[in-house]
Amino acid sequence: MDIEGFRREAHAIVDWMADYLRDVGRERVVPLTEPGRTARALPPAPPAEAEGFGAIRADFDRLIFPGMTHWAHPGFFAYFPANHSPPSILAEMMIAAMGANCMSWQTSPAATELEQVVMDWLRQMVGLPAEFKGVIQDYASTSTLVAMITARDRHRDQLDRSVVYLSTEAHSSVAKGARLAGFRPDLVRLVPTDERYALSPAALREMIAADRAAGLVPAVIAATLGTTSSTGLDPVGELADIAAAEGCWLHVDAAFAGAAAIVPKLRWIMAGTERADSIVINPHKWLLVNHDCSAYFVRDPDALTRSMSTAPAYLRTRFDDTVVNYRDWGIPLGRRFRALKLWFVIRSYGVTGLQAMIREHVRLGGRFAEWVAADPDFELAAPAPVGLVCFRWKPAGRDLSGEALDRANQSLHERINAAGDLFLSHTVLGGRYTIRLALGHLSTDEALVRRVWERVRESAVGLPS
């Protein structure tokens, strides 16, 4: 394919992309497929000869597209959203064409400096103090692993006695990150949460006292702002007190909910994070940047670069003493030009536009929570401070509980998703099956959220079945 051939095909792809964004709502969110169907339809060996792009596109339409789960579907309310937006997609196109590797300042000066600037914009937007410096990682899992490794290197000689604390509701990537960083799996402690699924400082204090008594060293406290199951908000201020007293690294996983802090009235959720050592917020979750784009902020960049830096001869440049080389701020040497996406998005929407989106999602989550709370046959399973609503069917005046109620809610969940136009995911809260509605798409509006609630109620008719 020569360049004019590329131009022609790329224009056709643009129309496919725009049509996709316009029409994706007509597809099933999750495809009707079965394990192995796509693989079986593909040749087991690579083609020897070049094929025309028309044939490849046709196979995409025929074999791949029907097996995709559509994260861009307006009816996708599962997990956390991986939201995106037109300006972010435009940036990704330019990033792909340029193919710059932004590993060091010299390998793309403007990309490095744009990353410094837009990460500082984001810092201001969420209200972190100026001493925090930011870098874009791929995903929150990676940001958290980087935090764990940096923290570990502070306690290097005591690794076998170092303890990591996180709540039972922390994301799986937090315990995984601790394990990957080399902390002993049996010293990764899950601290109980309170009735709002927030880490209990009293329980943490008890655990730390017991660990100290046993000769262990409290090393890391990993707080979560917006747990995955229910957007529980750990009391970061209190945890910062404990971290300071115990000499622990304080990492804050605000991957989803941190974005809410750009709204002044929701800024309170970040209280205490100004005392953290490291914080992760994913613009690819709730700030309209297509993934990957995970914002990692640290108070002490020197600690980060001590753990991450390398300076082999073939990478040294005469600028190294005066510039930031982001290769030394994370795991991989190679780095795509992700800052461009964040820049396009923040400018295209403005801070007020992004605030308006988040305010609206939080308002809609609140509406849905009100409907649930007001219905005698349903219950809220957790508070819904930032647009994620966890709920269960619990019929008034019926003698259903325990596993029977779990099975009924699982049936309900399957019924809600069955038509294919909506996709909600589930979790377990307080030991019980819980359905989750995660808002976050740019297109989400009240009519759609109301339609979800109607579907939920209709689907409950005749339960248990």
Next chain:
Amino acid sequence: MDIEGFRREAHAIVDWMADYLRDVGRERVVPLTEPGRTARALPPAPPAEAEGFGAIRADFDRLIFPGMTHWAHPGFFAYFPANHSPPSILAEMMIAAMGANCMSWQTSPAATELEQVVMDWLRQMVGLPAEFKGVIQDYASTSTLVAMITARDRHRDQLDRSVVYLSTEAHSSVAKGARLAGFRPDLVRLVPTDERYALSPAALREMIAADRAAGLVPAVIAATLGTTSSTGLDPVGELADIAAAEGCWLHVDAAFAGAAAIVPKLRWIMAGTERADSIVINPHKWLLVNHDCSAYFVRDPDALTRSMSTAPAYLRTRFDDTVVNYRDWGIPLGRRFRALKLWFVIRSYGVTGLQAMIREHVRLGGRFAEWVAADPDFELAAPAPVGLVCFRWKPAGRDLSGEALDRANQSLHERINAAGDLFLSHTVLGGRYTIRLALGHLSTDEALVRRVWERVRESAVGLPS
């Protein structure tokens, strides 16, 4: 920006992209800029209000583009290439529009199965046995870190005595990966190389014997096929013997040179890798896939998933026992749909097309190496088996050596790059300043390589200065 606005802007961006690919050769490869210039030109605070896309594009043209290093420039011969191609960019556009998160089978069945299929295609292309299973990571650094963590978990209870061996020429990410995985920095051993910059098995055997005698545990041997400085090729077969005898994990970093194995006549470079535990080859370096796309192959996927897997309630699906969930094959939970790029590229070029490209680059590297070797004022600094040529000015009949010769070669290097139409990087080999010519761009042809050689010779006139 609504969807029709996106369509309009995206068509304009496509023309920008095609024009860029056509005309990038007219730009300087590395911009004339200075630290801080881009950052100073940008507002220190984010815009409150939304801005039109025209203003953003104009600022890109005015403030960002002039500060970019152009990796897509035909004159970019530095580091290793991050090559790309029209079909790969087309795939990236579709990936961005769909925004699918391919963390588990259910979150995109077709994407997961396409990744299984195309990674198996690549396995066949480089001649690995069928027991190797592949997964796409972002960069080789990450693949190597994953290997180190998996290996570490096999020696978990002996971590403080476990030793990692790599050559003095191994990529910085290998020692970094060992450190990040928690191996003791003082037990990351750099094994000397021979005159071809290949790891010396005899030296390794001696080191291992000394370590055993000191009560240490040899844990990992990290071999390199195609070192960064000079594409040195470690003797993997011999290292596999040692690894088997010592119970070591054998990791092979073939990030750049592994791609050459798709050419039957170059397949020999992979000899021995069939006995490795893990292998990394980057299609984003030399197989026309735009980054990121790092292919990681393992012999024992169970060992990998034991180290990487998590199964929290909110991620469990009813398919988990019968499908591959790639979230458990690497560090981050989130995953972009990178398999689409590899599929588009392999089909668009066919295996024969990709082989022809690599054969031609290797041939051109050989030509350049012949010109260097035949010129009495120059010397090859290392063998050039796979398209990377390391050379120095070393004038016949002149009494120049040591630091004086280094300074002269540094001057020569600066002169070659000064006009801005070419960009070669450097390294240090045998303690001496060495200029590197790394081939790999789709557009590279003999006329261009000859022009580089002419520039090198012209630039040497009047040295030292």
